[in-house]
Amino acid sequence: MSAHADSLAAAQTVEGYNFAYLDEQTKRMIRRSLLKAVAIPGYQVPFASREMPLPYGWGTGGIQVTASILGACDTLKVIDQGADDTTNAVNIRAFFARTAGVATTTRTEEASVIQTRHRIPETPLTDQQILVYQVPIPEPLRWLEPRERETRMLHALGEYGLMQVSLYEDIAQHGRIAKTYNYPVQVSGGYIMAPSPIPKFDNPKLHRNPALQLFGAGREKRIYAVPPYTDVRSLDFDDYPFDVEHWDTACALCGATDSYLDEIVTDDAGGRRYVCSDSDYCDRRRQAGDTGAAR
Amino acid sequence: MSAHAARGADHPILSVRHLSKRFGRVQAVDDVSFDLFPGEVLGIVGESGSGKTTLLRAVAGQEAPDTGAVLYRDRWGGLVDLHALPEGRRRRLHRTDLGLVQQNPRDGLRMGVSAGANVGERLMALGHRHYGTIRQSAHDWLARVEVDPARLDDPPAQLSGGMQQRLQIARNLVSEPRLVFMDEPTGGLDVSVQARLLDLLRGLVGELGLAVVLVTHDLGVARLLAHRLMVMQAGRVVETGLTDQVLDDPQAAYSQLLVSSILPV
Numbered sequence A: 001m002s003a004h005a006d007s008l009a010a011a012q013t014v015e016g017y018n019f020a021y022l023d024e025q026t027k028r029m030i031r032r033s034l035l036k037a038v039a040i041p042g043y044q045v046p047f048a049s050r051e052m053p054l055p056y057g058w059g060t061g062g063i064q065v066t067a068s069i070l071g072a073c074d075t076l077k078v079i080d081q082g083a084d085d086t087t088n089a090v091n092i093r094a095f096f097a098r099t100a101g102v103a104t105t106t107r108t109e110e111a112s113v114i115q116t117r118h119r120i121p122e123t124p125l126t127d128q129q130i131l132v133y134q135v136p137i138p139e140p141l142r143w144l145e146p147r148e149r150e151t152r153m154l155h156a157l158g159e160y161g162l163m164q165v166s167l168y169e170d171i172a173q174h175g176r177i178a179k180t181y182n183y184p185v186q187v188s189g190g191y192i193m194a195p196s197p198i199p200k201f202d203n204p205k206l207h208r209n210p211a212l213q214l215f216g217a218g219r220e221k222r223i224y225a226v227p228p229y230t231d232v233r234s235l236d237f238d239d240y241p242f243d244v245e246h247w248d249t250a251c252a253l254c255g256a257t258d259s260y261l262d263e264i265v266t267d268d269a270g271g272r273r274y275v276c277s278d279s280d281y282c283d284r285r286r287q288a289g290d291t292g293a294a295r
Numbered sequence B: 001m002s003a004h005a006a007r008g009a010d011h012p013i014l015s016v017r018h019l020s021k022r023f024g025r026v027q028a029v030d031d032v033s034f035d036l037f038p039g040e041v042l043g044i045v046g047e048s049g050s051g052k053t054t055l056l057r058a059v060a061g062q063e064a065p066d067t068g069a070v071l072y073r074d075r076w077g078g079l080v081d082l083h084a085l086p087e088g089r090r091r092r093l094h095r096t097d098l099g100l101v102q103q104n105p106r107d108g109l110r111m112g113v114s115a116g117a118n119v120g121e122r123l124m125a126l127g128h129r130h131y132g133t134i135r136q137s138a139h140d141w142l143a144r145v146e147v148d149p150a151r152l153d154d155p156p157a158q159l160s161g162g163m164q165q166r167l168q169i170a171r172n173l174v175s176e177p178r179l180v181f182m183d184e185p186t187g188g189l190d191v192s193v194q195a196r197l198l199d200l201l202r203g204l205v206g207e208l209g210l211a212v213v214l215v216t217h218d219l220g221v222a223r224l225l226a227h228r229l230m231v232m233q234a235g236r237v238v239e240t241g242l243t244d245q246v247l248d249d250p251q252a253a254y255s256q257l258l259v260s261s262i263l264p265v
Ligand SMILES: Nc1ncnc2c1ncn2[C@@H]1O[C@H](COP(=O)(O)OP(=O)(O)OP(=O)(O)O)[C@@H](O)[C@H]1O
Pocket: B023, B024, B026, B027, B028, B046, B047, B048, B049, B050, B051, B052, B053, B054, B055, B217
């Protein structure tokens, strides 16, 4: 769906719903939680998550956050796995175009609000933008400590030895830290946070990002935030420092060597190629004249 | 060891005062007081249900008593009341100064991670961030408690009962605590396995100058490890004294029954 078509759809807002679907009281409640989340970076603030006309797996936490911060003048971009044209992204974008009548776009630099699942855009964000993450499991200590009361206590006391134990175990079993997505981070030297299932490739973009980053978990009823320009450190060991994925190939479409690449199987014979997961980034580069074939 | 042994010799490392704990109608611990000195092993004996575990848990700061205080003297000579400490400080003290070896190793181990991670956990909790160093410590401690260091990456469930108990001991001692609580550390083990574990414990306690509160219903274990004994009956202390005195010449009628093995212990 082109940006132009989206804007046309947006002109016809659905009657009978409040702006951006949620009622004003719910939005105020969520905004209060958001303010608290921004004031305590990385801290999971409970909120009274509402039923949304979409199943949980579709990112109802992110949708509620977006609904609460969206204004009539905003321009919304929605990505899923880096792409604007997946079913999830198209549906959420159409949802807000209909219920809020906001402009939508696929271009990262044009958006004032970007809702995302699985990626941070390759195009650097600015302090005029807000990135909203859809989060399935907000608690980074969950698989280590199933008791909610205890995880809250560990966060409150900053007792994070357990998290380090899980990294130790990774190295002992696999020879390296095997986590490749949802890689745990420490925010501003304080709370440890699950960055949602983004690849660890994106973790460095969390660090001192000029944009406000908001995280919404619908099923688990938690909101958390990383304010602009906040330190975000990926956990590691001194002798096993954090590093990101590398590819020994460039994007087959645009030739980018600095972006996160998805592996695409091209034929039954096991042929495969690598292309940018960020479709907007890839499109921009190709329109600017870069091609993978040229390299 | 001489430095703090000398300094601490006339000051108890632990002072328990008028401790009581009730469960419904059962007075599990009834007005118990005692002192423990640096390097000393105090055995708590008594029949099943006499309140040994409840007392140990309350003394170790695991369970709040109804009344009474547990005063711990820290490395700098300051007295802290374990139950009055804020949660965070209490937990930190548990990682640095105290150890707890539980009767069932499953309760004292993290079953989901390797033996090495179990030993390294305290170090990581204390801020160690060098994998190689942590692993080396875990390796050395396994050797020290006589578990083959080749088992470093095995989960505890793959270790024998005796090895699990050794692992629990290593996991506690890695941070060089000063005071360790043990609840039936040789319970549930074969006699021959028990004997070797006792030897090991005796050696470690001596080398490290540990103060130990040891709960056991096995008078043989008590005789081998404890310097002093406290005999409990129905939540109360009925006799205290040097181990040999209590076992060879018990004064209280209840102790006499206990020692003569008339009571089922
Ligand atoms: N959590 C609890 N709830 C209720 N009663 C308890 C609880 N824990 C212990 N008790 C009771 O307190 C008394 C003392 O129990 P405790 O476990 O301290 O005895 P013990 O001396 O350790 O016995 P054993 O040698 O069998 O381990 C018993 O009557 C027991 O039933």
